Amino acid sequence: MSYRKDNLKKVKQAFSEKRSAALAASRSRLERLHREYPDLAAIDAALAETGMRLVEEITRGPEGIAERVAAVRSENERLQADRAEMLAFYGFPPDYTDVVYECPLCGDTGYRGTALCSCMKKALAKAGLESAGLSALAESQSFGSFDLRFYSGENRRTMERNLDFCRDYAKTFHDGSESLLFIGNTGLGKTHLSTSIAVSVIERGFDVVYHSAPSVFAALEAEKFGRPSALSSAELFDADLLILDDLGAENPGALNVNFLYHIVNTRLVSQRPTLINTNLSPAELQKRYTDRVASRLLGEYRVLRFAGSDVRMQKIGF
Ligand SMILES: [Zn+2]
Known part of the structure; x- marks a missing residue:
């Protein structure tokens, strides 16, 4: 089996563009939210900080690690809940800043593991019919x-x-x-x-x-x-x-x-x-x-x- 090389190249390029566009769109929604709602920007900054603190707690050594990690985790969950509430208050769905891929199965990479995703196979078949x-x-x-x-x-x-x-x-x-x-x-x-x-x-x-x-x-x-x-x-x-x-x-x-x-x-x-x-x-x-x-x-x-x-x-x- 051999997909035509030029088709494979063309389709891979299209997928890469599609994925970049989805990432850019999500980033621009997030930037807009941060500009218009500084309290939301503050929550996101605090969330990012809990991520860093989690790494710090782990690198500090084994003593009391379970409790320390659990404390950071629960703060993270509280912040997430606050964020969802705030988004709802401003009239946005909870997943508003998530990346929206055309194919949620492969995140528009065209692959699931090393296998071709069904969406990529479909795109290659379409290109094959065209050529x-x-x-x-x-x-x-x-x-x-x-x-x-x-x-x-x-x-x-x-x-x-x-x-x-x-x-x-x-x-x-x-x-x-x-x-x-x-x-x-x-x-x-x-x-x-x-x-x-x-x-x-x-x-x-x-x-x-x-x-x-x-x-x-x-x-x-x-x-x-x-x-x-x-x-x-x-x-x-x-x-x-x-x-x-x-x-x-x-x-x-x-x-x-x-x-x-x-x-x-x-x-x-x-x-x-x-x-x-x-x-x-x-x-x-x-x-x-x-x-x-x-x-x-x-x-x-x-x-x-x-x-x-x-x-x-x-x-x-x-
Ligand atoms: Zn896919």
Whole structure:
């Protein structure tokens, strides 16, 4: 599992700013109170003094230490009670000067002990969706919104199995998970299930790179010829999960066949899972990308066949 380094840095920075802001806000409430209510400032000074006296009593040695410490403690408690009463008298809640963190569980540090706090995990998942370009799709294209009513008969059973498989795949995704090839005509939910897997795997803390095939090949071509590129081959090779949407929509040509071979082969060798979806049939894959690529896709990826009639057309009444 590897949160993207740049996301981790960005989120940690945001947490540190959030925490500083919470501390500063509490300090400024306290300073305001001290300015406006000198008697409160005096109580706070006395409270601070009991803290120092406690240390003094302890360092004075063991003789009568229990009584001496208890005396300081009880004075401290009396002062605390006076302070609460005074705050109430001036119309403030007792916790008015406490630091208000967005997440009380971790005090906006993002960590509980050495483990990531749930709030930090959520922020990292959100950043992951943003960097994968999936923020907008994440809501509409989830496992929960995949509607099996658009499929019937044997097709429906096939799609039920696909949905179950994908859900389980996302839930148990790990380094070395198998690679997937979604095959089927347009409008059968391949992108929907690819996005659902991406969102769910990102939420579990993995780095997912999700792009359409045309944009990946365009970026690789730019990189090869030294032009500015939005995406580097390193990103494609290193992602925990690479999703290549709509293979076959790019311009045909030997260069792209080589790029595809390079991506598929490198990731298979390093045991990094890849998900590719395509409208092309196995025969078309073979014809377009040569045996060398097709045999890897059809032989080493798990192939899921998507069946039915175009859901998008059904939705608009055809
Ligand atoms: Zn937290």
